[in-house]
Amino acid sequence: MKVAVLCHASAGGSGVVAAELGLQVARAGHEVHFVGSAQPFRLGGQGGMHGPYFHQVSAYAYALFDQPYPELAAANTLTEVILEHGVELSHAHYAIPHATAAIHARAISGRTRVMTTLHGTDVTLVGLEPAFRHTTRHAIQKSDHVTAVSRYLAQHTQEVFGLDREIEVIHNFVDSDRFVRVTDPAVRARFAHPDEALLVHVSNFRPIKRAEDVVQVFARVASEIPARLLMIGDGPERPRVFELAQQLGVIGRTHFLGSFPDVETVLGISDLFVLPSSQESFGLAALEAMSCEVPVVASNAGGIPEVVEQGVTGFMADVGDVDSMADAALKILRNRDLYLQMGAAGRQAALTKFHQSQIVPQYIRAYERTVMGALA
Numbered sequence: 389m390k391v392a393v394l395c396h397a398s399a400g401g402s403g404v405v406a407a408e409l410g411l412q413v414a415r416a417g418h419e420v421h422f423v424g425s426a427q428p429f430r431l432g433g434q435g436g437m438h439g440p441y442f443h444q445v446s447a448y449a450y451a452l453f454d455q456p457y458p459e460l461a462a463a464n465t466l467t468e469v470i471l472e473h474g475v476e477l478s479h480a481h482y483a484i485p486h487a488t489a490a491i492h493a494r495a496i497s498g499r500t501r502v503m504t505t506l507h508g509t510d511v512t513l514v515g516l517e518p519a520f521r522h523t524t525r526h527a528i529q530k531s532d533h534v535t536a537v538s539r540y541l542a543q544h545t546q547e548v549f550g551l552d553r554e555i556e557v558i559h560n561f562v563d564s565d566r567f568v569r570v571t572d573p574a575v576r577a578r579f580a581h582p583d584e585a586l587l588v589h590v591s592n593f594r595p596i597k598r599a600e601d602v603v604q605v606f607a608r609v610a611s612e613i614p615a616r617l618l619m620i621g622d623g624p625e626r627p628r629v630f631e632l633a634q635q636l637g638v639i640g641r642t643h644f645l646g647s648f649p650d651v652e653t654v655l656g657i658s659d660l661f662v663l664p665s666s667q668e669s670f671g672l673a674a675l676e677a678m679s680c681e682v683p684v685v686a687s688n689a690g691g692i693p694e695v696v697e698q699g700v701t702g703f704m705a706d707v708g709d710v711d712s713m714a715d716a717a718l719k720i721l722r723n724r725d726l727y728l729q730m731g732a733a734g735r736q737a738a739l740t741k742f743h744q745s746q747i748v749p750q751y752i753r754a755y756e757r758t759v760m761g762a763l764a
Contacts, residue, residue: 478490
């Protein structure tokens with residue numbers, strides 16, 4: 389099977405999943421072509437006889453266009469790839485502009501089918517903007533098959549857009565060989581003393597991630613036990629979070645690492661992952677932490693309850709309830725047996741429910757059925 393993939397190149401969840409999936413599909417013997425403005429960062433030059441290959445979408449400046457047209461440029465490049473390589477399926481990760489570009493390329497070439505995977509903000513944020521609402525609905529409705537990364541997101545999409553079409557749920561997956569516990573004390577010593585608990589948060593620092601709540605939780609924890617906090621990522625809320633850490637007097641024990649490339653190592657040395665988002669379609673970062681045997685304290689928002697099992701792999705609380713989250717964090721960090729049990733349960737979930745060997749075949753079966761026209 390020959391597959392084209394459209395996705396964001398950034399370190400966000402949709403780009404991570406798209407890149408990792410493309411690699412796995414290529415390793416399964418299928419030919420994979422990525423189409424985008426930049427190579428997805430997780431590809432990292434990996435590939436083999438079946439790719440993945442990368443085809444760059446060119447930017448075009450013209451005096452009459454007061455803004456770029458990424459959908460048209462992507463549709464044009466994708467059409468070239470379809471015609472030159474005989475692509476049978478175009479897999480769009482994100483409704484706009486990728487699904488719309490794939491649908492446009494399908495109309496031009498007449499040779500491909502379109503499968504769209506919804507990742508979250510393409511529906512819950514961008515898709516609800518009046519400027520994009522009808523376009524998003526059209527992209528979902530006109531795709532040959534649609535998947536979503538959680539039951540929550542599938543139901544939410546059907547409700548907000550008034551859709552009666554099937555949306556297949558295929559959860560995200562984790563590379564459990566890469567995301568593992570790091571036992572070398574020298575690595576951990578770079579960030580914390582042996583007697584200090586190490587808390588971590590990974591996000592793009594958008595308002596829905598509520599990164600300020602992470603600092604609030606940490607301040608309460610650090611007032612009770614020796615602890616340090618690692619904040620990984622960057623985004624618009626980062627200056628406010630930094631200022632709050634100063635105001636609460638924990639800036640000396642909080643490390644802002646920016647877009648740290650070696651996320652798996654940081655997760656592998658941590659003791660607790662904090663995810664207080666107001667909206668989360670799945671919670672891939674939480675799953676990656678679980679794979680590293682790190683318990684999770686999170687909000688019970690969106691698709692997080694499909695990843696974190698309450699009282700088993702971590703604890704969840706209502707959005708904004710930093711007191712309950714801090715209490716849950718202290719309960720885990722003060723009870724060594726509970727901490728180890730939750731860590732082991734998280735690792736087990738990563739190895740069974742969310743392992744790539746379980747999830748990737750679901751995508752390949754969906755590819756095959758879509759190409760055969762069995763799905764509408």
